[in-house]
Amino acid sequence: xxxxxxxxxxxxxxxxxxxxxxxxxxxxxxxxxxxxxxxxxxxxxxxxxxxxxxxxxxxxxxxxxxxxxxxxxxxxxxxxxxxxxxxxxxxxxxxxxxxxxxxxxxxxxxxxxxxxxxxxxxxxxxxxxxxxxxxxxxxxxxxxxxxxxxxxxxxxxxxxxxxxxxxxxxxxxxxxxxxxxxxxxxxxxxxxxxxxxxxxxxxxxxxxxxxxxxxxxxxxxxxxxxxxxxxxxxxxxxxxxxxxxxxxxxxxxxxxxxxxxxxx
Ligand code: DGL
Numbered sequence: 606x607x608x609x610x611x612x613x614x615x616x617x618x619x620x621x622x623x624x625x626x627x628x629x630x631x632x633x634x635x636x637x638x639x640x641x642x643x644x645x646x647x648x649x650x651x652x653x654x655x656x657x658x659x660x661x662x663x664x665x666x667x668x669x670x671x672x673x674x675x676x677x678x679x680x681x682x683x684x685x686x687x688x689x690x691x692x693x694x695x696x697x698x699x700x701x702x703x704x705x706x707x708x709x710x711x712x713x714x715x716x717x718x719x720x721x722x723x724x725x726x727x728x729x730x731x732x733x734x735x736x737x738x739x740x741x742x743x744x745x746x747x748x749x750x751x752x753x754x755x756x757x758x759x760x761x762x763x764x765x766x767x768x769x770x771x772x773x774x775x776x777x778x779x780x781x782x783x784x785x786x787x788x789x790x791x792x793x794x795x796x797x798x799x800x801x802x803x804x805x806x807x808x809x810x811x812x813x814x815x816x817x818x819x820x821x822x823x824x825x826x827x828x829x830x831x832x833x834x835x836x837x838x839x840x841x842x843x844x845x846x847x848x849x850x851x852x853x854x855x856x857x858x859x860x861x862x863x864x865x866x867x868x869x
Contacts, residue, residue: 607826610635612666612674616647617756618850619788620677623810630814633828635835637669643841647680648721659685665869672826679786680721683729696820700809703816705733717776718745720785748772755788758850769795781805836860839867
């Protein structure tokens, strides 16, 4: 039994889509969520910058005594995960591996990926899919406008519909579409409508949370006492739309009360 929290890291609200899955699948665990709103967006930054920011974020979380870290950001997973796993001696997981394993189990061969520019450029998804599913055909598209729109709360309006229509042109023949940026599940309904009901939309937080439960079990660090569970959110800049988007998405005002300013 280990009552220390799980640390989570993203550039903004996107990681909340992962947080929601972890809250469902690991209901006993405390969570410390760090949103680097001061430096958002990560998707247009260089690999060196992403590695540096990810390390600093993880060190902040470790200073809060976390027992494991979830990189709830596709951009940081694709460019910094391998690097940071070498630097710290607690389990650190990202969004790619568990999702690719799931796609292999489902035997999908025509796979679409949408993500930030940095993630697509890094080939993090493409390389992992080629390694695990060598016969797969991969179709991908960088969608740089979507994460800023999600931060703004524009996930259901006409502009969101048109933007998604434009981005998904050319991805209509895939069997599944990976939401390679954790902000994108906020557009899931529009994306599903645009692609059609027969296509599976891969929300990476679902697969990551399953993997996290295994890791906690294998390392014998599960929290068994739900009484002492708590959720804290830290932001590096409070003057953003995070609180509005988070309260609409999480539908839990108590969580929103516990948002603290920090820096790292
Ligand atoms: N949520 C992030 C991702 O999964 C970052 C988006 C951004 O900061 O550009 O890639």
